[in-house]
Amino acid sequence: MSMLVDCSNCRTPLQLPAGARAIRCALCQAITRVADPRSLPPPLPTQPYATYSNHHYAPPQPHPPPAAPAPSPYNRVASFGQPPPVNGRKRAVICGISYKRTKHELKGCINDAKCMKYLLINKFKFPESSILMLTEEETDPYRIPTKHNIRMAMFWLMQGCQPGDSLVFHFSGHGSQQRNYTGDEIDGYDETLCPLDFETQGMIVDDEINATMVKPLPHGVRLHAIIDACHSGTMLDLPFLCRMDRTGRYTWEDHSPQSGIFKGTNGGEVISFSGCDDDQSSADTSSLSKVTSTGAMTFSFIQAIERGHGTTYGDMLTSMRNTIRKNESDLGGGGGAGGGAVSSLIGMLLTGGSLGGGGIRQEPQLTASEPFDVYTKRFTL
Structure with a gap:
């Protein structure tokens, strides 16, 4: 390993x-x-006092303050332009991959990324300079969504977070599964994200995502993940899954591995919305008429917020599922590693457009680092 x-x-x-x-x-x-x-000597105790990259650690005295944290790996690529600086207490990584000119091409993932950026800036007041976009349209080679760049973006997102911070990780693209041999998956499979170069560099496994963004998250920091991809139900390997039926009743399933491997945080809170269950595929479609494709899950997520259906986490999940169930006619099966796409314009998302009629066989999922009452906990980013 x-x-x-x-x-x-x-x-x-x-x-x-x-x-x-x-x-x-x-x-x-x-x-x-x-x-x-x-x-090697035993590791030193973890110091949960990191601040942003322009500050030093500040553990309580009488211990001497340790050295300043290592700078973000993105700071090594100044010749290609700096990454967005940390600005305020909100930060986001948004990744949309269309896999253009390959047999895996998707139609709506870059539009998903643009819609999500618009939502974060205009609805949740994320500073534009604190949002890192990774799409094939980027001119900076370090913002192309390769495996290495996505990894570095996840490290950047976590760098120096402190109590009160709100972090967002959004991914729209292909997701897949591979056999698990460590005994930490209930179904025997690891979930994976497919970067642009996954055919040559491999996929990003949920174990790594958990180790990078979940386990280190300190007390007082909240991370939301929005994953619009196939097999994405437990993509962050979080220990609790909200199993909700069609009447809205739910129970929290404990997905903590029997092997005893810890999958929780270092005191922070992680909540993930995903496009479907681990054994399901998200839908994909070409553009219809004069509208542009976006992901079915991303569409339903943004629409729930814009229509005022996102008061609580339970309301969000119920609204997303209802939207997708009503809109099968415009959607085809995901196939292979597929990610989702459904027709709309960002203008439709913001004014309440519809997707069509019918019902789609994918159920958005909610997972978390700790269980909570989904109908009383208020949703916010």
């Missing part, structure tokens, strides 16, 4: 293959050597 190590020169996170003792950094070409873990 691979592990993440920091480059000894530029501190970029690197994935060390199992059994390897050295790895070369693709950014600075430095070679990082790793000692036998049995010879």
